Amino acid sequence: MSSTCTPMRFDFRKSVAYDGDAKRKFHDHARRQLRKLAAALGFAGGTYDLRSNRAGIAVSGEITLHAEHLYVQVSQPAFGGDTGIMFRSCEGRKDYLGGPNSFASLDFLHEPNALAQLILAVGRPLTEDPYARARPPHSKVRGQLERG
Secondary structure, rough: OOOOOOOOOEEEEEOOOOHHHHHHHHHHHHHHHHHHHHHHOOOOOOOEEEEEEOOOOOOOOEEEEHHHHHHHHOOOOOOOOOOOEEEEEOOOOOOOOOOOEEEEOOOHOOHHHHHHHHHHHHHHHHHHOEEEEEEEOOHHHHHHHHOO
């Protein structure tokens, strides 16, 4: 009789505040999943940055995937809610403001392909960006997302 061991999924929602070991694991797992997201989006190595800011003891900190036209940040919302993944368009890896923020559940970290599809789907209406007149057009982002 053989037994199969199902690996446990990391719980991205379990609070890591005031727990240094849990915070380290949160960052390690989130970085791993963001690498998978980058692959699902077709990003080659070296075409994006992956940063980790552990921040203070009372918060999770954030893990950021920053490509030429996409900014994705993962953290545990300090006041609950299910908005731990924030993503937006950007104009290069020095653009920390970018387009309007969109949010997704931390659960999407377990499904990088589904998260990639969500990011591409949400990115399609960039032509209707209400802030477009205040910033240079995101033509490269529109083209990239339309090809997706």
